[in-house]
Amino acid sequence: MPTVWVLGAGQLGAMLKQAAYPLALNVEPVEPDSEHLPDIAAQDIVTVEREQWPDTPITRHLSSQAGFINADIFGRIADRFHQKTMLDDLAISTAPWRVVNTDSTAQDMHTELGPHVLLKRREGGYDGKGQHWLHQSEGGAIPADWLGTGIAEQKIPFDEELSLVGARDADGNKVFYPLTLNLHVNGILMASISPLSRVAHLQPQAEAMLGKIMDSTGYVGVMAMECFRVGDALMVNELAPRVHNSGHWTQAGACVSQFEMHLRAVSGLPLKAPDVRGQSVMINVIGVERDIRWLKVPATQCYWYGKDVRPGRKLGHININHPQTNVVQTALNELHELLPANYNDVFEWVEQELNRT
Amino acid sequence: MPTVWVLGAGQLGAMLKQAAYPLALNVEPVEPDSEHLPDIAAQDIVTVEREQWPDTPITRHLSSQAGFINADIFGRIADRFHQKTMLDDLAISTAPWRVVNTDSTAQDMHTELGPHVLLKRREGGYDGKGQHWLHQSEGGAIPADWLGTGIAEQKIPFDEELSLVGARDADGNKVFYPLTLNLHVNGILMASISPLSRVAHLQPQAEAMLGKIMDSTGYVGVMAMECFRVGDALMVNELAPRVHNSGHWTQAGACVSQFEMHLRAVSGLPLKAPDVRGQSVMINVIGVERDIRWLKVPATQCYWYGKDVRPGRKLGHININHPQTNVVQTALNELHELLPANYNDVFEWVEQELNRT
Ligand SMILES: Nc1ncnc2c1ncn2[C@@H]1O[C@H](COP(=O)(O)OP(=O)(O)OP(=O)(O)O)[C@@H](O)[C@H]1O
Ligand SMILES: Nc1ncnc2c1ncn2[C@@H]1O[C@H](COP(=O)(O)OP(=O)(O)OP(=O)(O)O)[C@@H](O)[C@H]1O
Ligand SMILES: [Mg+2]
Ligand SMILES: [Mg+2]
Ligand SMILES: [Mg+2]
Ligand SMILES: [Mg+2]
Numbered sequence: 001m002p003t004v005w006v007l008g009a010g011q012l013g014a015m016l017k018q019a020a021y022p023l024a025l026n027v028e029p030v031e032p033d034s035e036h037l038p039d040i041a042a043q044d045i046v047t048v049e050r051e052q053w054p055d056t057p058i059t060r061h062l063s064s065q066a067g068f069i070n071a072d073i074f075g076r077i078a079d080r081f082h083q084k085t086m087l088d089d090l091a092i093s094t095a096p097w098r099v100v101n102t103d104s105t106a107q108d109m110h111t112e113l114g115p116h117v118l119l120k121r122r123e124g125g126y127d128g129k130g131q132h133w134l135h136q137s138e139g140g141a142i143p144a145d146w147l148g149t150g151i152a153e154q155k156i157p158f159d160e161e162l163s164l165v166g167a168r169d170a171d172g173n174k175v176f177y178p179l180t181l182n183l184h185v186n187g188i189l190m191a192s193i194s195p196l197s198r199v200a201h202l203q204p205q206a207e208a209m210l211g212k213i214m215d216s217t218g219y220v221g222v223m224a225m226e227c228f229r230v231g232d233a234l235m236v237n238e239l240a241p242r243v244h245n246s247g248h249w250t251q252a253g254a255c256v257s258q259f260e261m262h263l264r265a266v267s268g269l270p271l272k273a274p275d276v277r278g279q280s281v282m283i284n285v286i287g288v289e290r291d292i293r294w295l296k297v298p299a300t301q302c303y304w305y306g307k308d309v310r311p312g313r314k315l316g317h318i319n320i321n322h323p324q325t326n327v328v329q330t331a332l333n334e335l336h337e338l339l340p341a342n343y344n345d346v347f348e349w350v351e352q353e354l355n356r357t
Numbered sequence: 358m359p360t361v362w363v364l365g366a367g368q369l370g371a372m373l374k375q376a377a378y379p380l381a382l383n384v385e386p387v388e389p390d391s392e393h394l395p396d397i398a399a400q401d402i403v404t405v406e407r408e409q410w411p412d413t414p415i416t417r418h419l420s421s422q423a424g425f426i427n428a429d430i431f432g433r434i435a436d437r438f439h440q441k442t443m444l445d446d447l448a449i450s451t452a453p454w455r456v457v458n459t460d461s462t463a464q465d466m467h468t469e470l471g472p473h474v475l476l477k478r479r480e481g482g483y484d485g486k487g488q489h490w491l492h493q494s495e496g497g498a499i500p501a502d503w504l505g506t507g508i509a510e511q512k513i514p515f516d517e518e519l520s521l522v523g524a525r526d527a528d529g530n531k532v533f534y535p536l537t538l539n540l541h542v543n544g545i546l547m548a549s550i551s552p553l554s555r556v557a558h559l560q561p562q563a564e565a566m567l568g569k570i571m572d573s574t575g576y577v578g579v580m581a582m583e584c585f586r587v588g589d590a591l592m593v594n595e596l597a598p599r600v601h602n603s604g605h606w607t608q609a610g611a612c613v614s615q616f617e618m619h620l621r622a623v624s625g626l627p628l629k630a631p632d633v634r635g636q637s638v639m640i641n642v643i644g645v646e647r648d649i650r651w652l653k654v655p656a657t658q659c660y661w662y663g664k665d666v667r668p669g670r671k672l673g674h675i676n677i678n679h680p681q682t683n684v685v686q687t688a689l690n691e692l693h694e695l696l697p698a699n700y701n702d703v704f705e706w707v708e709q710e711l712n713r714t
Binding site: 303 | 358372612629635652653657659
């Protein structure tokens with residue numbers, strides 16, 4: 001069996017490693033700034049758990065391997081200019097956008113994109129970091145450090161945010177999980193719900209979009225597509241060519257998790273329809289110390305990443321899964337008592353969404 | 358977080374390690390004959406994944422740690438003489454037995470235990486290795502190398518074999534999985550089924566037995582109790598003070614697997630009722646090379662231990678789980694096609710048992 005090297009050694013790399021045991025794969029996450037060049041064999045596989053990586057001896061070594069999967073795709077997706085260009089070329093709906101040149105003005109942007117324009121760094125943004133709003137009514141200019149480094153997007157008055165996680169193998173076989181409803185607070189994912197019958201009619205539309213993206217790029221592995229829903233139309237917000245936080249619920253709610261699915265794809269093992277069970281909800285643990293009482297809540301699996309606690313930091317997640325939605329709701333009520341007050345809105349949102357269907 | 362050292366580094370140790378990630382525990386399985394003494398910290402925990410271990414510098418080092426859980430229990434259970442004595446002392450039903458002394462004769466054994474007597478090595482037997490039948494009609498003697506090294510058991514005309522996997526924490530809290538029906542072929546476990554409504558009425562009896570054993574010994578962690586069912590009475594065949602092959606189905610069929618449950622118990626994290634979902638069946642992969650087509654069978658999770666293939670060797674297991682028994686049956690039919698002819702009886706047995714309820 002080849003070793004699967006993972007560029008990046010955060011929680012996604014760790015969960016890939018966790019998913020590897022039943023497949024008898026050896027998965028080795030690697031920090032970009034680690035000291036020693038890993039000894040990679042000719043038949044080994046290299047995959048990634050992050051969208052950007054610094055240029056270091058390690059990242060150069062990993063990404064120059066023959067077994068580096070999707071080598072020519074990451075650059076195109078990691079730079080929003082190229083990613084948006086690709087979406088336009090494929091005629092896949094996405095928020096209208098312009099590049100922010102060195103001589104762009106706020107007025108240009110408002111003329112072309114409307115009164116509310118969101119600047120996003122071409123590279124490196126995550127969790128809503130690397131964004132800047134331009135509201136015409138406020139008359140602000142483009143800050144100097146954004147000139148030549150960003151794109152500008154039209155503000156989309158979306159109804160809600162959905163994501164689709166899918167996988168493609170080297171033969172072009174594709175599988176998809178059901179659409180996931182996501183709540184972001186201040187740009188950071190707080191909760192996901194899947195499946196959701198009221199958006200099931202959008203599943204074919206979403207699969208066609210992500211399928212086209214994966215096929216046209218020859219992508220192999222798991223890819224996540226973040227979407228805005230506007231009525232019955234989906235617009236791509238952004239792509240993540242890796243396992244994705246909005247797919248963490250698949251650890252509890254699917255026969256094959258997104259982590260195992262990714263490993264199957266990159267290592268040439270067969271994909272399988274993920275066979276989703278019951279209702280799943282995922283709550284992200286952001287900046288909150290673990291409370292071991294979470295471990296006693298029925299129908300619940302807690303993932304604690306073992307990182308130092310810092311405000312705003314992703315420290316773990318809690319998967320709730322059960323065939324009966326009312327059992328999921330009871331678990332959520334118990335967890336609500338055990339999380340700080342800033343989670344009130346999150347639990348309220350989940351409850352409302354679960355009752356809506 | 359303390360490290361949890363595991364004495365033994367086979368598949369059980371690996372699956373404990375796999376279960377540790379969400380708990381942010383560092384689990385380190387250790388081979389008894391590895392070269393370097395691990396550097397164990399004062400607050401670290403030592404547990405085991407095997408019932409017997411050779412006396413090596415490593416095993417002496419691990420088992421002399423202050424954090425070695427159940428230190429005084431393993432010896433009592435690893436020697437069938439002490440284990441059976443303990444069961445008798447607790448008035449827990451077990452096959453009638455005698456010690457095989459240096460001067461015991463087959464005639465003594467038949468007089469005391471009946472026409473069919475099973476010799477078992479006091480220590481070290483597994484998968485039915487370390488057994489010798491004495492049938493009075495055949496007039497055989499006790500082989501010389503069994504004198505002083507074995508016990509003799511009455512043959513139990515059992516209806517079937519059931520096991521109970523439970524866990525106890527240091528405060529005496531206990532949880533149990535449902536009784537599991539096991540098929541052994543030539544002394545080796547081939548398949549398990551759980552839950553099974555037709556044996557649910559025996560659950561309180563089984564829990565009382567295992568609960569008494571764990572409480573009286575002050576045991577902490579997962580323990581498995583192998584039983585014979587004779588009508589509505591359970592008799593203990595043997596105890597395994599560790600995670601157990603007949604509990605592997607809990608990886609797919611319970612909210613907390615036996616591996617996670619064991620880690621929770623030994624590391625002082627709270628236990629939780631395991632919340633069993635749907636119908637589970639486990640098929641052991643014995644002496645058969647992995648076929649990657651198994652990975653495509655719906656409702657199925659394959660564990661491949663990555664060991665060299667040898668006849669009679671446990672190489673992996675396949676968990677089938679689904680809320681609907683007919684889906685489980687369909688998966689079994691697909692797997693049946695993909696396993697060799699010696700599995701025909703196994704699949705026939707499972708099918709029969711699933712249809713019986
Ligand atoms: N064009 C837009 N109109 C309205 N809201 C937007 C737009 N683009 C982004 N947002 C909001 O900002 C959030 C973060 O945006 P985006 O996903 O592009 O950023 P990110 O920092 O890359 O996030 P992630 O952590 O998902 O990688 C979105 O989930 C959405 O709530
Ligand atoms: N007293 C008995 N009467 C009839 N059959 C028995 C008896 N004891 C054992 N057996 C049969 O032999 C099998 C193996 O026995 P036992 O569990 O004691 O051996 P083992 O080698 O320790 O197995 P394991 O791999 O479970 O540790 C039992 O599962 C049962 O099928
Ligand atoms: Mg992003
Ligand atoms: Mg995003
Ligand atoms: Mg045994
Ligand atoms: Mg046994």
